[in-house]
Amino acid sequence: MKNNIILVLLCLCPTIVIGQVPNDELDELIEKAIQHNKSIRSSEANVASYKANVHAAWDLGKTNVYYSYDANNLAANDRALRVWGIEQEFQFPSLYATQRGLNKSKWMEQNALHQIVLNDVSLSISKIYDRIVFLQNKEVLFQRLDSLYASFAQAGTRKFELGEANYLEKLTTESKTKQIALQLKQVQAEKRSTYEQLAAMVQIDEPLIIQCKDLQVFQFRDEVGGKYWKEEYLNRVSHSLKKKLSLQSQSWIPSFTIELFTGTNPSLDKRMNGFQIGIGIPLVFNSNIAKRKKAKFAQQSWNYERESKQIKMDKYILQKRSDISQLQENISYYENQGKRLSSEIIKTAEGSYKGGEIDYFQFIQSIENATDIEVQYLESVLAYNKACLELYYFDYNE
Numbered sequence: 001m002k003n004n005i006i007l008v009l010l011c012l013c014p015t016i017v018i019g020q021v022p023n024d025e026l027d028e029l030i031e032k033a034i035q036h037n038k039s040i041r042s043s044e045a046n047v048a049s050y051k052a053n054v055h056a057a058w059d060l061g062k063t064n065v066y067y068s069y070d071a072n073n074l075a076a077n078d079r080a081l082r083v084w085g086i087e088q089e090f091q092f093p094s095l096y097a098t099q100r101g102l103n104k105s106k107w108m109e110q111n112a113l114h115q116i117v118l119n120d121v122s123l124s125i126s127k128i129y130d131r132i133v134f135l136q137n138k139e140v141l142f143q144r145l146d147s148l149y150a151s152f153a154q155a156g157t158r159k160f161e162l163g164e165a166n167y168l169e170k171l172t173t174e175s176k177t178k179q180i181a182l183q184l185k186q187v188q189a190e191k192r193s194t195y196e197q198l199a200a201m202v203q204i205d206e207p208l209i210i211q212c213k214d215l216q217v218f219q220f221r222d223e224v225g226g227k228y229w230k231e232e233y234l235n236r237v238s239h240s241l242k243k244k245l246s247l248q249s250q251s252w253i254p255s256f257t258i259e260l261f262t263g264t265n266p267s268l269d270k271r272m273n274g275f276q277i278g279i280g281i282p283l284v285f286n287s288n289i290a291k292r293k294k295a296k297f298a299q300q301s302w303n304y305e306r307e308s309k310q311i312k313m314d315k316y317i318l319q320k321r322s323d324i325s326q327l328q329e330n331i332s333y334y335e336n337q338g339k340r341l342s343s344e345i346i347k348t349a350e351g352s353y354k355g356g357e358i359d360y361f362q363f364i365q366s367i368e369n370a371t372d373i374e375v376q377y378l379e380s381v382l383a384y385n386k387a388c389l390e391l392y393y394f395d396y397n398e
Contacts, residue, residue: 025212026129029202030122036203037121043114050107057100063088077267085261089280092253102243109236115229121201123226123393127386128198132210134382135191141374142184148367149177176364215381217331218388220324224317226394231313234306241299248295251288255280313396320391327384334377345370 034040064087071080198208257278262271282288349366352358358366389395 023212025210026126029129029198029208030125032204033121033125033202034118037201038203040114040117040121043117047107047110047114050103050110054100054103054107057103058096061089073263075263075265075268075272077265079265079267081263081265081272083261083263085259087257087259090256090258092250092255095247095250095253098243098247098250102240102247105236105240105243109233109240112229112233112236116226116233119226119229119393120395123389123395125198125201126389126393128194128201129210130215130382130385130389132191132194132198133212133215134378135187135194136210136213137215137378138375139184139187139191141371141378142180142187145367145371146177146180146184149173149180172361172364215378216385217381218385220328220388221392222321223392224394225392227313227317227396230394230396231310234309237302238299238306241295241302245292245295245299248288248292251291252282254282313394316394316396317391320387323387324384324391327380327387330380331377331384334373334380338373338377342370342373345373 066085066087068083068085069080070083073081073083075081195208202208257276257280259276259278260273261275262273264271345366349358349363349370353360353363
């Protein structure tokens with residue numbers, strides 16, 4: 001029994017790889033999500049829609065084709081003219097250019113939003129992937145503990161039957177065995193739930209199985225790649241509001257109308273052609289002035305909001321850097337002291353229990369303390385990796 005305990009204890013500590021290596025498995029999951037995730041597909045279609053709308057700025061409106069017969073409109077032969085004509089209204093050329101600039105800015109704004117969607121999906125998959133690896137490591141740890149306590153339970157029952165152990169020791173052994181088995185089931189249930197989250201993000205029909213066995217400590221690089229697109233989006237919104245104000249400022253610029261017509265009647269041997277050019281002048285400016293003020297106030301409001309967002313984003317970066325620094329200390333403690341301490345606890349407890357220096361209860365308490373150190377380390381690595389991912393992908397959402 002004690003020789004089996006030694007073998008199990010040697011396997012308690014999960015393998016932890018320090019450093020960051022290329023992860024083809026994670027990259028492949030992200031690539032599949034980019035190809036199949038419906039939110040990404042919807043975002044792409046939205047960008048294409050705004051891109052197509054850029055050319056809609058050159059909208060001349062409907063062309064008016066008409067026919068008229070008016071007895072008051074007489075030719076030289078005192079017969080009424082039958083007139084066919086075509087009429088088209090044009091806005092001032094600069095208005096079309098400004099509208100196109102606004103439409104293009106809206107397209108680039110949506111493109112920035114699409115990049116944010118890609119960034120957020122990559123972040124979500126990376127965090128879910130890392131948590132699955134964490135849970136699989138934790139599952140292995142509790143499976144080994146479950147095996148250890150099951151062996152204790154069998155031995156405790158046998159000792160009780162032989163009269164070598166009291167009833168309290170038997171009950172305690174059975175209680176600890178059930179407790180570890182329950183914790184193992186909880187870890188396995190959480191792992192299944194997390195796999196469902198991953199499937200909901202990747203959105204493919206084939207089953208997903210994470211092969212990675214090692215929970216790696218990410219190599220911290222003080223880079224904030226995802227921040228670029230969120231700042232780009234803020235810039236594009238500002239540019240769109242500027243274009244909208246410029247467009248509104250041109251609302252009182254005159255428009256032009258060109259009309260071509262031809263008339264004839266049964267007694268004429270030729271057509272009577274003509275043209276008409278008109279100009280549309282807004283006589284009441286109150287509505288245009290009010291709309292321009294509204295657009296200007298909207299721009300000012302956004303400028304204040306953008307400044308507030310920028311301040312909060314800068315503070316978010318400082319907060320994440322602080323979190324990463326603290327979590328680095330926790331991991332360093334384990335690497336420098338905790339890992340050695342955990343091994344010493346297991347080694348000393350095993351020797352003392354084998355030599356009869358400590359009883360079963362003290363031995364169990366020592367094993368639980370060593371296990372807690374291992375679990376705390378895994379949780380620290382998971383929290384550290386999560387903070388690194390959130391900083392790099394810039395998981396700031398207000």
